[in-house]
Amino acid sequence: MFASPSPASDTDAGSVPQVLALAEADPRRPALEAMLMRMALDDLADLHDRTRSAARAARAAADMPRLFDLVRGMKTLQRIAGARGRLLMAPPLRQR
Numbered sequence: 001m002f003a004s005p006s007p008a009s010d011t012d013a014g015s016v017p018q019v020l021a022l023a024e025a026d027p028r029r030p031a032l033e034a035m036l037m038r039m040a041l042d043d044l045a046d047l048h049d050r051t052r053s054a055a056r057a058a059r060a061a062a063d064m065p066r067l068f069d070l071v072r073g074m075k076t077l078q079r080i081a082g083a084r085g086r087l088l089m090a091p092p093l094r095q096r
Contacts, residue, residue, distance in 0.1 A: 019054040020047055020073030021066065033076065041086045048077045048088045 016039070022029060036044065055070040078088045 016043070017047070019051040019070065020077060021051070021054070021069035022072040022076060023069055024072070033080065036077065036080050041081060041084060044077055044081045045086070045088055048074060048081070051077065052090060 016035070017032075020032075020036075022032070026032075036047075039047075051070055051073050055067055055074065058064075058067040058070055074088075081088045
């Protein structure tokens with residue numbers, strides 16, 4: 001479900017990805033960021049939540065290359081939403 005054939009996003013730059021995984025030198029990054037900047041803030045937050053869930057699964061599976069790409073995607077989403085006045089953060093940890 002979370003595997004991607006390419007290190008970039010899980011879809012083409014023209015459509016909204018299910019999760020955002022960005023390679024370090026992704027040639028599609030400018031087009032993806034332009035698309036993300038046009039998205040509604042709630043949609044960015046939903047994409048961030050899905051990407052965070054995928055990162056959690058990658059970490060549990062010890063898939064570090066995938067985790068790095070997903071974290072890069074989350075940071076991109078946080079930067080874009082932050083520039084528009086919204087903070088995207090993980091929910092606080094629950095006390096046991």
